[in-house]
Amino acid sequence: MNELTFIFQRFNWLSALDLFLVTLVFFGVLLLVRDTQAMVLLRGVLLLVVALSLLTSLVSLPAFSWLIQTIAPTLVLAIPVIFAPEIRRGLERLGRAGSPAAIFWQQSEKDVSTMRETIQAVVSACARLSARQHGALIILQRGDSLQEYIRTGVRLNAKVTPELLLQIFYPNTPLHDGAAIIVRDQVAAAACVMPLSASGILNRSPERQMGLRHRAALGTSEATDAIAVVVSEETGSISIAHGGRMIRRLDSERLENILMAFYQPPPKTSSLSDWFRRNRKPPAFREDIER
CATH class of the missing domain: 3.40.1700.10 (DNA integrity scanning protein, DisA, N-terminal domain)
Known part of the structure:
Protein backbone atom coordinates (compact mmCIF):
# COMPACT_ATOMS: atom_id res chain seq x y z
CA MET A 1 0.00 0.00 0.00
CA ASN A 2 2.84 2.36 0.77
CA GLU A 3 4.35 1.72 -2.67
CA LEU A 4 0.99 2.34 -4.38
CA THR A 5 0.55 5.57 -2.43
CA PHE A 6 4.05 6.65 -3.45
CA ILE A 7 3.27 5.94 -7.11
CA PHE A 8 0.04 7.94 -7.07
CA GLN A 9 1.76 10.85 -5.36
CA ARG A 10 4.27 11.06 -8.22
CA PHE A 11 1.55 10.71 -10.90
CA ASN A 12 1.25 13.86 -13.07
CA TRP A 13 0.24 14.81 -16.60
CA LEU A 14 3.52 13.54 -18.04
CA SER A 15 2.84 10.14 -16.49
CA ALA A 16 -0.65 10.18 -18.02
CA LEU A 17 0.83 11.04 -21.43
CA ASP A 18 3.39 8.25 -21.03
CA LEU A 19 0.67 5.67 -20.27
CA PHE A 20 -1.45 6.96 -23.15
CA LEU A 21 1.39 6.53 -25.66
CA VAL A 22 2.15 3.00 -24.45
CA THR A 23 -1.55 2.12 -24.69
CA LEU A 24 -1.67 3.61 -28.18
CA VAL A 25 1.26 1.44 -29.31
CA PHE A 26 -0.39 -1.73 -28.00
CA PHE A 27 -3.70 -0.74 -29.58
CA GLY A 28 -2.00 -0.20 -32.93
CA VAL A 29 -0.31 -3.61 -32.79
CA LEU A 30 -3.59 -5.33 -31.94
CA LEU A 31 -5.31 -3.45 -34.76
CA LEU A 32 -2.69 -4.61 -37.25
CA VAL A 33 -3.03 -8.30 -36.38
CA ARG A 34 -6.79 -8.32 -35.87
CA ASP A 35 -8.59 -11.13 -37.76
CA THR A 36 -5.30 -12.71 -38.86
CA GLN A 37 -3.47 -15.90 -37.97
CA ALA A 38 -0.88 -13.73 -36.21
CA MET A 39 -3.45 -12.99 -33.49
CA VAL A 40 -3.06 -16.51 -32.12
CA LEU A 41 0.74 -16.18 -32.23
CA LEU A 42 0.63 -12.82 -30.47
CA ARG A 43 -1.60 -14.25 -27.75
CA GLY A 44 0.92 -17.01 -27.15
CA VAL A 45 3.81 -14.55 -27.03
CA LEU A 46 2.01 -12.33 -24.51
CA LEU A 47 1.17 -15.28 -22.27
CA LEU A 48 4.78 -16.42 -22.39
CA VAL A 49 6.10 -12.93 -21.55
CA VAL A 50 3.70 -12.57 -18.62
CA ALA A 51 4.59 -16.01 -17.26
CA LEU A 52 8.33 -15.35 -17.50
CA SER A 53 7.97 -11.92 -15.91
CA LEU A 54 6.06 -13.33 -12.94
CA LEU A 55 8.54 -16.17 -12.57
CA THR A 56 11.60 -13.94 -12.54
CA SER A 57 10.06 -11.34 -10.25
CA LEU A 58 8.48 -13.63 -7.63
CA VAL A 59 11.26 -16.23 -7.40
CA SER A 60 14.96 -15.52 -7.00
CA LEU A 61 16.53 -17.24 -10.02
CA PRO A 62 19.66 -15.27 -10.97
CA ALA A 63 20.86 -17.50 -13.81
CA PHE A 64 17.40 -17.84 -15.36
CA SER A 65 16.78 -14.09 -15.04
CA TRP A 66 20.12 -13.37 -16.75
CA LEU A 67 19.14 -15.72 -19.61
CA ILE A 68 15.78 -14.01 -20.11
CA GLN A 69 17.33 -10.53 -20.03
CA THR A 70 19.91 -11.63 -22.60
CA ILE A 71 17.37 -13.16 -24.97
CA ALA A 72 14.81 -10.33 -24.69
CA PRO A 73 16.63 -7.88 -27.07
CA THR A 74 16.40 -10.44 -29.90
CA LEU A 75 12.64 -9.94 -29.89
CA VAL A 76 13.25 -6.51 -31.40
CA LEU A 77 14.54 -8.29 -34.52
CA ALA A 78 12.16 -11.23 -34.34
CA ILE A 79 8.91 -9.25 -34.18
CA PRO A 80 9.31 -7.50 -37.60
CA VAL A 81 10.13 -10.86 -39.20
CA ILE A 82 7.20 -12.70 -37.62
CA PHE A 83 4.63 -9.98 -38.24
CA ALA A 84 5.98 -8.70 -41.57
CA PRO A 85 2.72 -9.24 -43.59
CA GLU A 86 0.58 -7.56 -40.93
CA ILE A 87 2.98 -4.62 -40.57
CA ARG A 88 3.08 -4.15 -44.33
CA ARG A 89 -0.72 -4.28 -44.56
CA GLY A 90 -1.06 -1.76 -41.74
CA LEU A 91 1.41 0.66 -43.32
CA GLU A 92 -0.42 0.37 -46.64
CA ARG A 93 -3.68 1.25 -44.91
CA LEU A 94 -1.99 4.18 -43.20
CA GLY A 95 -0.64 5.42 -46.52
CA ARG A 96 -4.06 5.20 -48.15
CA ALA A 97 -5.73 6.91 -45.20
CA GLY A 98 -3.50 9.94 -45.60
CA SER A 99 -4.98 10.83 -48.97
CA PRO A 100 -8.56 11.56 -50.00
CA ALA A 101 -10.71 8.58 -50.93
CA ALA A 102 -9.62 7.82 -54.46
CA ILE A 103 -12.48 7.66 -56.93
CA PHE A 104 -11.67 7.07 -60.57
CA TRP A 105 -14.58 9.15 -61.78
CA GLN A 106 -14.27 12.91 -61.43
CA GLN A 107 -17.61 14.12 -60.22
CA SER A 108 -18.94 15.79 -63.35
Missing part, protein backbone atom coordinates in the same frame (compact mmCIF):
# COMPACT_ATOMS: atom_id res chain seq x y z
CA GLU A 109 -22.48 15.00 -64.48
CA LYS A 110 -21.22 12.79 -67.31
CA ASP A 111 -18.86 10.85 -65.06
CA VAL A 112 -21.49 10.34 -62.36
CA SER A 113 -23.80 8.96 -65.03
CA THR A 114 -21.02 6.64 -66.23
CA MET A 115 -20.41 5.48 -62.68
CA ARG A 116 -24.08 4.66 -62.17
CA GLU A 117 -24.29 2.78 -65.46
CA THR A 118 -21.25 0.69 -64.55
CA ILE A 119 -22.56 -0.16 -61.09
CA GLN A 120 -26.00 -1.00 -62.47
CA ALA A 121 -24.40 -3.28 -65.05
CA VAL A 122 -22.42 -5.08 -62.33
CA VAL A 123 -25.49 -5.42 -60.11
CA SER A 124 -27.65 -6.69 -62.98
CA ALA A 125 -25.00 -9.24 -63.97
CA CYS A 126 -24.58 -10.43 -60.38
CA ALA A 127 -28.35 -10.87 -59.95
CA ARG A 128 -28.57 -12.98 -63.12
CA LEU A 129 -25.44 -14.97 -62.26
CA SER A 130 -26.87 -15.61 -58.79
CA ALA A 131 -30.17 -16.87 -60.22
CA ARG A 132 -28.26 -19.29 -62.46
CA GLN A 133 -25.74 -20.21 -59.74
CA HIS A 134 -22.79 -19.31 -61.94
CA GLY A 135 -19.70 -18.45 -59.91
CA ALA A 136 -18.10 -15.05 -60.46
CA LEU A 137 -15.43 -12.75 -59.04
CA ILE A 138 -15.60 -9.09 -60.08
CA ILE A 139 -12.98 -6.60 -58.87
CA LEU A 140 -13.68 -2.86 -59.07
CA GLN A 141 -10.51 -0.76 -59.00
CA ARG A 142 -10.48 2.37 -56.86
CA GLY A 143 -7.34 4.21 -55.74
CA ASP A 144 -4.70 1.47 -55.88
CA SER A 145 -3.53 0.37 -59.31
CA LEU A 146 -4.29 -3.24 -60.19
CA GLN A 147 -1.96 -3.43 -63.19
CA GLU A 148 0.11 -6.23 -61.68
CA TYR A 149 -3.03 -8.38 -61.49
CA ILE A 150 -4.38 -7.25 -64.86
CA ARG A 151 -1.17 -8.53 -66.47
CA THR A 152 -1.95 -12.06 -65.20
CA GLY A 153 -5.20 -12.23 -67.18
CA VAL A 154 -6.51 -11.72 -70.69
CA ARG A 155 -6.80 -8.07 -71.73
CA LEU A 156 -10.28 -7.05 -72.91
CA ASN A 157 -10.66 -3.26 -72.51
CA ALA A 158 -14.36 -3.62 -73.26
CA LYS A 159 -17.26 -1.56 -71.97
CA VAL A 160 -18.95 -3.05 -68.91
CA THR A 161 -22.29 -4.63 -69.77
CA PRO A 162 -24.31 -7.35 -68.03
CA GLU A 163 -24.10 -9.53 -71.13
CA LEU A 164 -20.31 -9.32 -71.24
CA LEU A 165 -19.98 -10.32 -67.58
CA LEU A 166 -22.46 -13.17 -68.07
CA GLN A 167 -20.42 -14.46 -71.00
CA ILE A 168 -17.12 -14.18 -69.10
CA PHE A 169 -18.39 -16.25 -66.17
CA TYR A 170 -20.38 -18.78 -68.17
CA PRO A 171 -19.21 -22.22 -66.91
CA ASN A 172 -16.38 -23.96 -68.75
CA THR A 173 -15.55 -20.99 -70.96
CA PRO A 174 -11.86 -19.96 -71.24
CA LEU A 175 -12.28 -16.82 -69.09
CA HIS A 176 -14.62 -18.02 -66.33
CA ASP A 177 -11.86 -19.23 -63.99
CA GLY A 178 -10.39 -16.11 -62.40
CA ALA A 179 -11.39 -12.52 -61.72
CA ALA A 180 -12.70 -9.82 -64.02
CA ILE A 181 -11.13 -6.46 -63.18
CA ILE A 182 -13.12 -3.30 -63.91
CA VAL A 183 -11.31 0.03 -64.32
CA ARG A 184 -13.59 3.03 -64.71
CA ASP A 185 -16.30 1.85 -67.13
CA GLN A 186 -14.32 -0.94 -68.82
CA VAL A 187 -13.53 -4.57 -68.12
CA ALA A 188 -9.76 -4.25 -68.28
CA ALA A 189 -9.05 -7.99 -68.13
CA ALA A 190 -10.59 -11.34 -67.24
CA ALA A 191 -9.22 -14.63 -65.89
CA CYS A 192 -6.93 -12.65 -63.59
CA VAL A 193 -5.06 -14.30 -60.71
CA MET A 194 -5.71 -12.51 -57.40
CA PRO A 195 -3.94 -12.90 -54.03
CA LEU A 196 -5.50 -15.29 -51.51
CA SER A 197 -6.42 -14.11 -48.04
CA ALA A 198 -4.06 -14.64 -45.12
CA SER A 199 -6.88 -13.79 -42.71
CA GLY A 200 -8.57 -16.26 -40.38
CA ILE A 201 -12.07 -14.85 -40.94
CA LEU A 202 -13.10 -17.50 -43.45
CA ASN A 203 -11.67 -20.30 -41.32
CA ARG A 204 -13.79 -19.18 -38.36
CA SER A 205 -16.92 -18.85 -40.44
CA PRO A 206 -19.64 -21.45 -39.72
CA GLU A 207 -19.73 -22.08 -43.48
CA ARG A 208 -16.19 -23.22 -44.14
CA GLN A 209 -16.92 -24.58 -47.60
CA MET A 210 -16.24 -21.19 -49.19
CA GLY A 211 -13.79 -21.71 -51.98
CA LEU A 212 -11.00 -19.85 -53.70
CA ARG A 213 -13.22 -17.10 -55.08
CA HIS A 214 -14.13 -15.89 -51.60
CA ARG A 215 -10.52 -16.22 -50.41
CA ALA A 216 -9.30 -14.30 -53.45
CA ALA A 217 -11.93 -11.59 -52.89
CA LEU A 218 -10.91 -11.18 -49.27
CA GLY A 219 -7.20 -11.32 -50.17
CA THR A 220 -7.64 -8.62 -52.81
CA SER A 221 -9.45 -6.40 -50.31
CA GLU A 222 -6.59 -6.91 -47.82
CA ALA A 223 -3.85 -6.06 -50.33
CA THR A 224 -5.60 -3.14 -52.08
CA ASP A 225 -8.49 -0.74 -51.62
CA ALA A 226 -10.43 -2.39 -54.45
CA ILE A 227 -13.97 -3.71 -54.03
CA ALA A 228 -14.51 -7.41 -54.70
CA VAL A 229 -17.94 -8.82 -55.56
CA VAL A 230 -18.36 -12.59 -55.40
CA VAL A 231 -21.16 -14.85 -56.60
CA SER A 232 -21.08 -18.32 -55.06
CA GLU A 233 -21.23 -21.22 -57.47
CA GLU A 234 -22.72 -23.56 -54.83
CA THR A 235 -25.46 -21.35 -53.37
CA GLY A 236 -25.72 -18.40 -55.72
CA SER A 237 -25.34 -15.95 -52.82
CA ILE A 238 -23.73 -12.57 -53.47
CA SER A 239 -20.94 -11.25 -51.23
CA ILE A 240 -18.83 -8.11 -51.20
CA ALA A 241 -15.37 -7.63 -49.68
CA HIS A 242 -13.46 -4.47 -48.85
CA GLY A 243 -10.69 -3.63 -46.39
CA GLY A 244 -10.33 -7.22 -45.22
CA ARG A 245 -14.05 -7.51 -44.36
CA MET A 246 -16.80 -9.42 -46.12
CA ILE A 247 -20.58 -9.10 -46.14
CA ARG A 248 -22.49 -12.14 -47.41
CA ARG A 249 -25.98 -12.97 -48.65
CA LEU A 250 -26.73 -9.65 -50.32
CA ASP A 251 -29.66 -8.94 -52.60
CA SER A 252 -29.29 -6.79 -55.70
CA GLU A 253 -30.77 -3.68 -54.07
CA ARG A 254 -28.40 -3.75 -51.11
CA LEU A 255 -25.43 -4.53 -53.37
CA GLU A 256 -26.21 -1.46 -55.46
CA ASN A 257 -26.55 0.74 -52.36
CA ILE A 258 -23.18 -0.41 -51.01
CA LEU A 259 -21.38 0.13 -54.32
CA MET A 260 -22.91 3.58 -54.72
CA ALA A 261 -21.82 4.46 -51.18
CA PHE A 262 -18.22 3.58 -52.02
CA TYR A 263 -18.16 5.90 -55.02
CA GLN A 264 -19.75 8.96 -53.44
CA PRO A 265 -17.46 12.02 -53.43
CA PRO A 266 -15.51 12.27 -50.14
CA PRO A 267 -16.76 14.99 -47.81
CA LYS A 268 -14.51 17.94 -47.03
CA THR A 269 -12.86 17.29 -43.70
CA SER A 270 -12.49 20.12 -41.24
CA SER A 271 -11.42 18.29 -38.09
CA LEU A 272 -9.67 15.19 -36.84
CA SER A 273 -12.98 13.54 -35.99
CA ASP A 274 -14.15 14.07 -39.59
CA TRP A 275 -10.96 12.43 -40.84
CA PHE A 276 -11.59 9.33 -38.71
CA ARG A 277 -15.22 9.24 -39.80
CA ARG A 278 -14.22 9.39 -43.47
CA ASN A 279 -11.75 6.51 -43.17
CA ARG A 280 -14.09 4.14 -41.40
CA LYS A 281 -15.90 1.35 -43.23
CA PRO A 282 -19.23 2.26 -44.86
CA PRO A 283 -22.29 1.67 -42.64
CA ALA A 284 -22.99 -1.67 -44.25
CA PHE A 285 -19.61 -2.98 -43.12
CA ARG A 286 -20.22 -1.93 -39.54
CA GLU A 287 -23.37 -4.02 -39.10
CA ASP A 288 -22.64 -7.71 -39.19
CA ILE A 289 -19.30 -8.27 -40.90
CA GLU A 290 -19.13 -12.02 -40.97
CA ARG A 291 -22.76 -13.00 -41.26
Whole structure:
Protein backbone atom coordinates (compact mmCIF):
# COMPACT_ATOMS: atom_id res chain seq x y z
CA MET A 1 0.00 0.00 0.00
CA ASN A 2 2.84 2.36 0.77
CA GLU A 3 4.35 1.72 -2.67
CA LEU A 4 0.99 2.34 -4.38
CA THR A 5 0.55 5.57 -2.43
CA PHE A 6 4.05 6.65 -3.45
CA ILE A 7 3.27 5.94 -7.11
CA PHE A 8 0.04 7.94 -7.07
CA GLN A 9 1.76 10.85 -5.36
CA ARG A 10 4.27 11.06 -8.22
CA PHE A 11 1.55 10.71 -10.90
CA ASN A 12 1.25 13.86 -13.07
CA TRP A 13 0.24 14.81 -16.60
CA LEU A 14 3.52 13.54 -18.04
CA SER A 15 2.84 10.14 -16.49
CA ALA A 16 -0.65 10.18 -18.02
CA LEU A 17 0.83 11.04 -21.43
CA ASP A 18 3.39 8.25 -21.03
CA LEU A 19 0.67 5.67 -20.27
CA PHE A 20 -1.45 6.96 -23.15
CA LEU A 21 1.39 6.53 -25.66
CA VAL A 22 2.15 3.00 -24.45
CA THR A 23 -1.55 2.12 -24.69
CA LEU A 24 -1.67 3.61 -28.18
CA VAL A 25 1.26 1.44 -29.31
CA PHE A 26 -0.39 -1.73 -28.00
CA PHE A 27 -3.70 -0.74 -29.58
CA GLY A 28 -2.00 -0.20 -32.93
CA VAL A 29 -0.31 -3.61 -32.79
CA LEU A 30 -3.59 -5.33 -31.94
CA LEU A 31 -5.31 -3.45 -34.76
CA LEU A 32 -2.69 -4.61 -37.25
CA VAL A 33 -3.03 -8.30 -36.38
CA ARG A 34 -6.79 -8.32 -35.87
CA ASP A 35 -8.59 -11.13 -37.76
CA THR A 36 -5.30 -12.71 -38.86
CA GLN A 37 -3.47 -15.90 -37.97
CA ALA A 38 -0.88 -13.73 -36.21
CA MET A 39 -3.45 -12.99 -33.49
CA VAL A 40 -3.06 -16.51 -32.12
CA LEU A 41 0.74 -16.18 -32.23
CA LEU A 42 0.63 -12.82 -30.47
CA ARG A 43 -1.60 -14.25 -27.75
CA GLY A 44 0.92 -17.01 -27.15
CA VAL A 45 3.81 -14.55 -27.03
CA LEU A 46 2.01 -12.33 -24.51
CA LEU A 47 1.17 -15.28 -22.27
CA LEU A 48 4.78 -16.42 -22.39
CA VAL A 49 6.10 -12.93 -21.55
CA VAL A 50 3.70 -12.57 -18.62
CA ALA A 51 4.59 -16.01 -17.26
CA LEU A 52 8.33 -15.35 -17.50
CA SER A 53 7.97 -11.92 -15.91
CA LEU A 54 6.06 -13.33 -12.94
CA LEU A 55 8.54 -16.17 -12.57
CA THR A 56 11.60 -13.94 -12.54
CA SER A 57 10.06 -11.34 -10.25
CA LEU A 58 8.48 -13.63 -7.63
CA VAL A 59 11.26 -16.23 -7.40
CA SER A 60 14.96 -15.52 -7.00
CA LEU A 61 16.53 -17.24 -10.02
CA PRO A 62 19.66 -15.27 -10.97
CA ALA A 63 20.86 -17.50 -13.81
CA PHE A 64 17.40 -17.84 -15.36
CA SER A 65 16.78 -14.09 -15.04
CA TRP A 66 20.12 -13.37 -16.75
CA LEU A 67 19.14 -15.72 -19.61
CA ILE A 68 15.78 -14.01 -20.11
CA GLN A 69 17.33 -10.53 -20.03
CA THR A 70 19.91 -11.63 -22.60
CA ILE A 71 17.37 -13.16 -24.97
CA ALA A 72 14.81 -10.33 -24.69
CA PRO A 73 16.63 -7.88 -27.07
CA THR A 74 16.40 -10.44 -29.90
CA LEU A 75 12.64 -9.94 -29.89
CA VAL A 76 13.25 -6.51 -31.40
CA LEU A 77 14.54 -8.29 -34.52
CA ALA A 78 12.16 -11.23 -34.34
CA ILE A 79 8.91 -9.25 -34.18
CA PRO A 80 9.31 -7.50 -37.60
CA VAL A 81 10.13 -10.86 -39.20
CA ILE A 82 7.20 -12.70 -37.62
CA PHE A 83 4.63 -9.98 -38.24
CA ALA A 84 5.98 -8.70 -41.57
CA PRO A 85 2.72 -9.24 -43.59
CA GLU A 86 0.58 -7.56 -40.93
CA ILE A 87 2.98 -4.62 -40.57
CA ARG A 88 3.08 -4.15 -44.33
CA ARG A 89 -0.72 -4.28 -44.56
CA GLY A 90 -1.06 -1.76 -41.74
CA LEU A 91 1.41 0.66 -43.32
CA GLU A 92 -0.42 0.37 -46.64
CA ARG A 93 -3.68 1.25 -44.91
CA LEU A 94 -1.99 4.18 -43.20
CA GLY A 95 -0.64 5.42 -46.52
CA ARG A 96 -4.06 5.20 -48.15
CA ALA A 97 -5.73 6.91 -45.20
CA GLY A 98 -3.50 9.94 -45.60
CA SER A 99 -4.98 10.83 -48.97
CA PRO A 100 -8.56 11.56 -50.00
CA ALA A 101 -10.71 8.58 -50.93
CA ALA A 102 -9.62 7.82 -54.46
CA ILE A 103 -12.48 7.66 -56.93
CA PHE A 104 -11.67 7.07 -60.57
CA TRP A 105 -14.58 9.15 -61.78
CA GLN A 106 -14.27 12.91 -61.43
CA GLN A 107 -17.61 14.12 -60.22
CA SER A 108 -18.94 15.79 -63.35
CA GLU A 109 -22.48 15.00 -64.48
CA LYS A 110 -21.22 12.79 -67.31
CA ASP A 111 -18.86 10.85 -65.06
CA VAL A 112 -21.49 10.34 -62.36
CA SER A 113 -23.80 8.96 -65.03
CA THR A 114 -21.02 6.64 -66.23
CA MET A 115 -20.41 5.48 -62.68
CA ARG A 116 -24.08 4.66 -62.17
CA GLU A 117 -24.29 2.78 -65.46
CA THR A 118 -21.25 0.69 -64.55
CA ILE A 119 -22.56 -0.16 -61.09
CA GLN A 120 -26.00 -1.00 -62.47
CA ALA A 121 -24.40 -3.28 -65.05
CA VAL A 122 -22.42 -5.08 -62.33
CA VAL A 123 -25.49 -5.42 -60.11
CA SER A 124 -27.65 -6.69 -62.98
CA ALA A 125 -25.00 -9.24 -63.97
CA CYS A 126 -24.58 -10.43 -60.38
CA ALA A 127 -28.35 -10.87 -59.95
CA ARG A 128 -28.57 -12.98 -63.12
CA LEU A 129 -25.44 -14.97 -62.26
CA SER A 130 -26.87 -15.61 -58.79
CA ALA A 131 -30.17 -16.87 -60.22
CA ARG A 132 -28.26 -19.29 -62.46
CA GLN A 133 -25.74 -20.21 -59.74
CA HIS A 134 -22.79 -19.31 -61.94
CA GLY A 135 -19.70 -18.45 -59.91
CA ALA A 136 -18.10 -15.05 -60.46
CA LEU A 137 -15.43 -12.75 -59.04
CA ILE A 138 -15.60 -9.09 -60.08
CA ILE A 139 -12.98 -6.60 -58.87
CA LEU A 140 -13.68 -2.86 -59.07
CA GLN A 141 -10.51 -0.76 -59.00
CA ARG A 142 -10.48 2.37 -56.86
CA GLY A 143 -7.34 4.21 -55.74
CA ASP A 144 -4.70 1.47 -55.88
CA SER A 145 -3.53 0.37 -59.31
CA LEU A 146 -4.29 -3.24 -60.19
CA GLN A 147 -1.96 -3.43 -63.19
CA GLU A 148 0.11 -6.23 -61.68
CA TYR A 149 -3.03 -8.38 -61.49
CA ILE A 150 -4.38 -7.25 -64.86
CA ARG A 151 -1.17 -8.53 -66.47
CA THR A 152 -1.95 -12.06 -65.20
CA GLY A 153 -5.20 -12.23 -67.18
CA VAL A 154 -6.51 -11.72 -70.69
CA ARG A 155 -6.80 -8.07 -71.73
CA LEU A 156 -10.28 -7.05 -72.91
CA ASN A 157 -10.66 -3.26 -72.51
CA ALA A 158 -14.36 -3.62 -73.26
CA LYS A 159 -17.26 -1.56 -71.97
CA VAL A 160 -18.95 -3.05 -68.91
CA THR A 161 -22.29 -4.63 -69.77
CA PRO A 162 -24.31 -7.35 -68.03
CA GLU A 163 -24.10 -9.53 -71.13
CA LEU A 164 -20.31 -9.32 -71.24
CA LEU A 165 -19.98 -10.32 -67.58
CA LEU A 166 -22.46 -13.17 -68.07
CA GLN A 167 -20.42 -14.46 -71.00
CA ILE A 168 -17.12 -14.18 -69.10
CA PHE A 169 -18.39 -16.25 -66.17
CA TYR A 170 -20.38 -18.78 -68.17
CA PRO A 171 -19.21 -22.22 -66.91
CA ASN A 172 -16.38 -23.96 -68.75
CA THR A 173 -15.55 -20.99 -70.96
CA PRO A 174 -11.86 -19.96 -71.24
CA LEU A 175 -12.28 -16.82 -69.09
CA HIS A 176 -14.62 -18.02 -66.33
CA ASP A 177 -11.86 -19.23 -63.99
CA GLY A 178 -10.39 -16.11 -62.40
CA ALA A 179 -11.39 -12.52 -61.72
CA ALA A 180 -12.70 -9.82 -64.02
CA ILE A 181 -11.13 -6.46 -63.18
CA ILE A 182 -13.12 -3.30 -63.91
CA VAL A 183 -11.31 0.03 -64.32
CA ARG A 184 -13.59 3.03 -64.71
CA ASP A 185 -16.30 1.85 -67.13
CA GLN A 186 -14.32 -0.94 -68.82
CA VAL A 187 -13.53 -4.57 -68.12
CA ALA A 188 -9.76 -4.25 -68.28
CA ALA A 189 -9.05 -7.99 -68.13
CA ALA A 190 -10.59 -11.34 -67.24
CA ALA A 191 -9.22 -14.63 -65.89
CA CYS A 192 -6.93 -12.65 -63.59
CA VAL A 193 -5.06 -14.30 -60.71
CA MET A 194 -5.71 -12.51 -57.40
CA PRO A 195 -3.94 -12.90 -54.03
CA LEU A 196 -5.50 -15.29 -51.51
CA SER A 197 -6.42 -14.11 -48.04
CA ALA A 198 -4.06 -14.64 -45.12
CA SER A 199 -6.88 -13.79 -42.71
CA GLY A 200 -8.57 -16.26 -40.38
CA ILE A 201 -12.07 -14.85 -40.94
CA LEU A 202 -13.10 -17.50 -43.45
CA ASN A 203 -11.67 -20.30 -41.32
CA ARG A 204 -13.79 -19.18 -38.36
CA SER A 205 -16.92 -18.85 -40.44
CA PRO A 206 -19.64 -21.45 -39.72
CA GLU A 207 -19.73 -22.08 -43.48
CA ARG A 208 -16.19 -23.22 -44.14
CA GLN A 209 -16.92 -24.58 -47.60
CA MET A 210 -16.24 -21.19 -49.19
CA GLY A 211 -13.79 -21.71 -51.98
CA LEU A 212 -11.00 -19.85 -53.70
CA ARG A 213 -13.22 -17.10 -55.08
CA HIS A 214 -14.13 -15.89 -51.60
CA ARG A 215 -10.52 -16.22 -50.41
CA ALA A 216 -9.30 -14.30 -53.45
CA ALA A 217 -11.93 -11.59 -52.89
CA LEU A 218 -10.91 -11.18 -49.27
CA GLY A 219 -7.20 -11.32 -50.17
CA THR A 220 -7.64 -8.62 -52.81
CA SER A 221 -9.45 -6.40 -50.31
CA GLU A 222 -6.59 -6.91 -47.82
CA ALA A 223 -3.85 -6.06 -50.33
CA THR A 224 -5.60 -3.14 -52.08
CA ASP A 225 -8.49 -0.74 -51.62
CA ALA A 226 -10.43 -2.39 -54.45
CA ILE A 227 -13.97 -3.71 -54.03
CA ALA A 228 -14.51 -7.41 -54.70
CA VAL A 229 -17.94 -8.82 -55.56
CA VAL A 230 -18.36 -12.59 -55.40
CA VAL A 231 -21.16 -14.85 -56.60
CA SER A 232 -21.08 -18.32 -55.06
CA GLU A 233 -21.23 -21.22 -57.47
CA GLU A 234 -22.72 -23.56 -54.83
CA THR A 235 -25.46 -21.35 -53.37
CA GLY A 236 -25.72 -18.40 -55.72
CA SER A 237 -25.34 -15.95 -52.82
CA ILE A 238 -23.73 -12.57 -53.47
CA SER A 239 -20.94 -11.25 -51.23
CA ILE A 240 -18.83 -8.11 -51.20
CA ALA A 241 -15.37 -7.63 -49.68
CA HIS A 242 -13.46 -4.47 -48.85
CA GLY A 243 -10.69 -3.63 -46.39
CA GLY A 244 -10.33 -7.22 -45.22
CA ARG A 245 -14.05 -7.51 -44.36
CA MET A 246 -16.80 -9.42 -46.12
CA ILE A 247 -20.58 -9.10 -46.14
CA ARG A 248 -22.49 -12.14 -47.41
CA ARG A 249 -25.98 -12.97 -48.65
CA LEU A 250 -26.73 -9.65 -50.32
CA ASP A 251 -29.66 -8.94 -52.60
CA SER A 252 -29.29 -6.79 -55.70
CA GLU A 253 -30.77 -3.68 -54.07
CA ARG A 254 -28.40 -3.75 -51.11
CA LEU A 255 -25.43 -4.53 -53.37
CA GLU A 256 -26.21 -1.46 -55.46
CA ASN A 257 -26.55 0.74 -52.36
CA ILE A 258 -23.18 -0.41 -51.01
CA LEU A 259 -21.38 0.13 -54.32
CA MET A 260 -22.91 3.58 -54.72
CA ALA A 261 -21.82 4.46 -51.18
CA PHE A 262 -18.22 3.58 -52.02
CA TYR A 263 -18.16 5.90 -55.02
CA GLN A 264 -19.75 8.96 -53.44
CA PRO A 265 -17.46 12.02 -53.43
CA PRO A 266 -15.51 12.27 -50.14
CA PRO A 267 -16.76 14.99 -47.81
CA LYS A 268 -14.51 17.94 -47.03
CA THR A 269 -12.86 17.29 -43.70
CA SER A 270 -12.49 20.12 -41.24
CA SER A 271 -11.42 18.29 -38.09
CA LEU A 272 -9.67 15.19 -36.84
CA SER A 273 -12.98 13.54 -35.99
CA ASP A 274 -14.15 14.07 -39.59
CA TRP A 275 -10.96 12.43 -40.84
CA PHE A 276 -11.59 9.33 -38.71
CA ARG A 277 -15.22 9.24 -39.80
CA ARG A 278 -14.22 9.39 -43.47
CA ASN A 279 -11.75 6.51 -43.17
CA ARG A 280 -14.09 4.14 -41.40
CA LYS A 281 -15.90 1.35 -43.23
CA PRO A 282 -19.23 2.26 -44.86
CA PRO A 283 -22.29 1.67 -42.64
CA ALA A 284 -22.99 -1.67 -44.25
CA PHE A 285 -19.61 -2.98 -43.12
CA ARG A 286 -20.22 -1.93 -39.54
CA GLU A 287 -23.37 -4.02 -39.10
CA ASP A 288 -22.64 -7.71 -39.19
CA ILE A 289 -19.30 -8.27 -40.90
CA GLU A 290 -19.13 -12.02 -40.97
CA ARG A 291 -22.76 -13.00 -41.26
